[in-house]
Amino acid sequence: MKQFLSFVKKEFYHIFRDRRTILILLVMPVIQIILFGFAITTEVKDTPIAVLNPVKDDASRQIVERLAASEYFTLVSEANRVEDIEKALQKGEIKLAVVFYPDNILHTGEAAVQIIVDATDPNQANIFANYATNIISQWAIENQWNNSQLKIVPQIKMLYNPQMKGAYNFVPGVMGLILMLICAMMTSVSIVREKEMGTMETLLVSPVKPIYIILAKITPYFVLSIVNLTTILLLSVFVLGVPVAGNLWLLILLSLIFILSTLSIGLFISNVVSTQVAAMLISGMALMMPTMLLSGIIYPIESMPEILQWLSCILPVRWYIAAVRALMIQGVDFIFVVKEFAILTGMALVLLGVSLKRFNVRLNN
Amino acid sequence: MEKVIKTEKLTKKFGDFTAVDAISFEVGTGEIFGFLGANGAGKTTVMRMLCGLSHPTSGIGTVAGFDIFHQSESVKKNIGYMSQKFSLYNDLKVWENLRLFGGIYGMKEIEIVEKTTKTLQELGFESERNTLVKSLPLGWKQKLAFSVSIFHEPKIVFLDEPTGGVDPVTRRQFWELIYAAATRGITIFVTTHYMDEAEYCNRVSIMVDGKIEALDTPRNLKNTFDAVSMDEVFQRLARKAKRSDNY
Numbered sequence: 001m002k003q004f005l006s007f008v009k010k011e012f013y014h015i016f017r018d019r020r021t022i023l024i025l026l027v028m029p030v031i032q033i034i035l036f037g038f039a040i041t042t043e044v045k046d047t048p049i050a051v052l053n054p055v056k057d058d059a060s061r062q063i064v065e066r067l068a069a070s071e072y073f074t075l076v077s078e079a080n081r082v083e084d085i086e087k088a089l090q091k092g093e094i095k096l097a098v099v100f101y102p103d104n105i106l107h108t109g110e111a112a113v114q115i116i117v118d119a120t121d122p123n124q125a126n127i128f129a130n131y132a133t134n135i136i137s138q139w140a141i142e143n144q145w146n147n148s149q150l151k152i153v154p155q156i157k158m159l160y161n162p163q164m165k166g167a168y169n170f171v172p173g174v175m176g177l178i179l180m181l182i183c184a185m186m187t188s189v190s191i192v193r194e195k196e197m198g199t200m201e202t203l204l205v206s207p208v209k210p211i212y213i214i215l216a217k218i219t220p221y222f223v224l225s226i227v228n229l230t231t232i233l234l235l236s237v238f239v240l241g242v243p244v245a246g247n248l249w250l251l252i253l254l255s256l257i258f259i260l261s262t263l264s265i266g267l268f269i270s271n272v273v274s275t276q277v278a279a280m281l282i283s284g285m286a287l288m289m290p291t292m293l294l295s296g297i298i299y300p301i302e303s304m305p306e307i308l309q310w311l312s313c314i315l316p317v318r319w320y321i322a323a324v325r326a327l328m329i330q331g332v333d334f335i336f337v338v339k340e341f342a343i344l345t346g347m348a349l350v351l352l353g354v355s356l357k358r359f360n361v362r363l364n365n
Numbered sequence: 366m367e368k369v370i371k372t373e374k375l376t377k378k379f380g381d382f383t384a385v386d387a388i389s390f391e392v393g394t395g396e397i398f399g400f401l402g403a404n405g406a407g408k409t410t411v412m413r414m415l416c417g418l419s420h421p422t423s424g425i426g427t428v429a430g431f432d433i434f435h436q437s438e439s440v441k442k443n444i445g446y447m448s449q450k451f452s453l454y455n456d457l458k459v460w461e462n463l464r465l466f467g468g469i470y471g472m473k474e475i476e477i478v479e480k481t482t483k484t485l486q487e488l489g490f491e492s493e494r495n496t497l498v499k500s501l502p503l504g505w506k507q508k509l510a511f512s513v514s515i516f517h518e519p520k521i522v523f524l525d526e527p528t529g530g531v532d533p534v535t536r537r538q539f540w541e542l543i544y545a546a547a548t549r550g551i552t553i554f555v556t557t558h559y560m561d562e563a564e565y566c567n568r569v570s571i572m573v574d575g576k577i578e579a580l581d582t583p584r585n586l587k588n589t590f591d592a593v594s595m596d597e598v599f600q601r602l603a604r605k606a607k608r609s610d611n612y
Contacts, residue, residue: 006468010457017456017497198450205416205446205523206469207438 003208007216014190015220025186029178029228030235036170037240044127050077050088052099060100063113063139067098072131089118096128098136171236172324173297176317178232179225179255180262180291185283187221187266192279195270214359218263225259245331254327254337257344258320264351265316271358291317316347367394369521369552370415375424377410384410386575387424392568394520397543397553399566399583403603406572408556412523415554417441429520442470445514445522445551449529453510455499459490462498462513470517484512487545504535508542515546522546524555528562540565560596569595571602578602 015021051064068075076094079085085097101112115132119125191214194200203213229252236242244251266283273279292298294312301312312318323340326332334341370392377385385407392398402408413419415428417437426433429443446452453462460481467477485491488508498506507527515522524543528536540562547553555566563569563583570580579586579602583595592598 003469003471006465010454010461010465013457013461014454197455198448198452199454201418201448201450202446202452203469204418205441205444206466207441207471208469 004212004216007208007213008219011190011216011220015224021186025182025224026227026231029174029182029231032178033171033174033232033235034239036174037236044072044124044131046074047072047096047128048076048094049073049096049098049132050079050085050094051075052079052082052085052097054080055100055102059143062143063100063136064098066135066139067132070131070135072128072135085116089116092118094118095124096132098132168242168329170297171232171240171242172321172328173295175229175232175255175324176258176295176321177288177291177297178228179259179320180287180317181283182225182228183221183259183262184266184269184287185280187218187263188269188273188279188283189276190221191217191267191270192273192276195274196276210359211356214267214356218267221266222259222263226256229255229259242328244328246327247334250334250337251324251327254320254323254341254344257341257348258316261316261344261348261351264348264355267355268351268358271355290315294318295321297321316344316351319343319347368392369394369430370398370426370428370554372415372426373424375411375414375426376422377407377414377419378422383575385414385421388572388575388577390570390577390580392521392552392554394552395547395550397547397555397565397567399563399569400554400556400572401563401569401599402556402572403606406603406606407575408572409525411572412525412554412556415440416444416446416523443520445517445519447510447514447522447524447527449526451503451506451510453498453506453513456497458495458497459485459501459509460494462509463516466513466516472517480516484516488512504531504538507531507535508539511539511542511546515551518549519551521552521554524553526556526558528557528559536562560594560599563595563599571599573602573606578605 015025049067051067053060053064064075064078067073073096077084077088079088079097082099085094085099088094089097095118097116099114099116101114113136115129117125117129191200194203194217204210233244233251237244265287269279269282273282290311294301294304294308295315295318296312301309301318304312319340323337323344326337326340368391370390372391373389374387375385375389376383376387388411400408400411410419414421415426415433417428417433417440420434428440431437431439431443433440454465457465463481463484464477467480472480485494490505490509493501493505498509501509511522511524511527514524528539531539536559543553543555543565555562557563566583568580568582569586570577571586572578579589579598581589586598587593587595590598590601592601
């Protein structure tokens with residue numbers, strides 16, 4: 001036990017004396033969560049728009065006011081000619097334009113409103129168009145225009161994330177990403193460093209059992225992952241305003257299982273490579289990229305080609321993120337995440353078993 | 366003299382390749398035993414087997430009275446080891462390195478404290494106690510690494526090319542440390558490429574292609590081979606090697 005403690009202490013010295021490591025471990029998660037939470041967002045906010053309103057009657061004016069007042073849009077110009085609008089779109093000064101055609105709505109009961117959107121980014125364009133349409137139809141409903149006809153107005157309710165905040169989507173993803181990075185990358189690099197430096201051999205010659213060496217290498221990263229988990233949760237609750245809707249303890253338990261599985265991945269990587277650079281590359285390329293692309297952080301898994309969907313199933317992080325979404329955002333009961341728990345636990349045990357076995361095999365050669 | 370290392374037909378095969386071919390030798394307590402051989406002759410493999418890092422394919426070996434195959438844990442408690450790569454932690458302070466290895470070998474807290482002071486005094490390193498190892502000159506690091514390897518007073522210490530890249534003056538000082546340790550009864554098992562260092566050993570073995578081709582005191586070896594220096598002895602034996610340098 002004393003041996004083990006002197007080891008763990010040494011491991012903490014390594015971490016705290018290397019400025020880069022400490023930066024990656026403690027500062028990066030904070031920056032990432034803030035970046036993802038605020039900067040990288042798919043929310044529509046203050047999108048610059050222009051209107052071309054030759055009609056200038058009450059109705060069209062009210063609509064323009066609505067558009068300008070909405071938090072989604074900022075009215076940057078009131079154009080006089082269609083060409084102006086085209087130019088502004090080309091220059092990127094505006095993303096969307098609303099054009100009123102000269103029919104007097106209130107008198108004839110007919111009107112044409114055109115919404116022109118910059119569709120360079122099709123998803124964004126769709127969202128802009130929808131918001132603009134909603135604002136206009138909302139006005140129409142409130143002003144009982146068209147009241148002669150029977151109209152079905154769908155009431156859309158946004159569940160779990162009523163304000164449609166991007167952070168709700170990103171927080172679970174970033175949690176998965178950061179824990180993956182710290183556990184897998186940092187663990188593998190720190191073990192391989194000892195191999196590269198030659199200190200691993202000195203340790204193996206010592207009477208300390210190899211399993212203790214490995215456990216001692218893993219322990220600090222386990223502790224730091226928990227620190228990070230706490231930081232992320234605190235930041236998301238108090239800074240990003242994403243509440244933990246479900247059971248906090250369940251979420252923590254889930255995270256611990258996930259941390260265990262990624263630590264095992266790191267251990268496994270450290271078994272198969274012999275240089276720090278290789279360890280970085282493998283955990284960077286072979287782990288981070290699939291994690292970013294396939295685990296549903298950026299693209300929804302459901303809309304991927306089937307083969308990629310299957311591929312994503314072998315990533316522990318996919319199940320983790322899915323379960324965090326369910327627990328944290330939807331606030332479901334344990335029964336709804338049993339599958340994710342079971343799969344993650346299974347993966348963690350298999351990975352741990354395989355890497356420990358490999359470590360022993362390597363020793364005996 | 367009591368024997369602390371004994372091997373009988375110790376063999377290690379990697380697939381079809383016989384790295385170590387049925388070698389038998391003995392090393393006595395307090396002896397400085399030079400273990401020579403060209404690169405690829407099998408020195409490191411023998412050393413790894415004796416340290417319990419690698420299992421022999423066949424043959425018997427005992428180190429400090431323990432069987433290297435079945436009692437490697439007990440073997441490890443009684444030996445020290447200094448690898449050819451620098452084996453201390455650069456980002457730990459001098460005393461922290463000593464503290465760590467004392468802890469690893471299960472020394473008591475009070476022992477560690479006393480031994481640290483003593484070791485630093487012997488090395489003349491008292492002022493470097495709180496220095497990070499990475500800022501020490503290479504020669505100092507090597508001396509410190511040796512002191513760490515015998516910090517827990519092992520019966521035997523294995524030194525794998527301990528003086529690689531070190532200047533002649535420091536090498537000389539290094540060998541003074543080795544002599545001091547041997548005088549205290551610690552057996553020294555050392556590999557080296559420097560033939561002047563071979564002359565410092567009590568007995569020398571020369572490995573060629575996995576076999577021990579010669580084993581005697583430097584003086585006897587020189588007489589047998591009618592050579593003026595160990596270098597000449599080594600050259601004659603090593604020339605017979607069929608394995609290339611870095612196969």
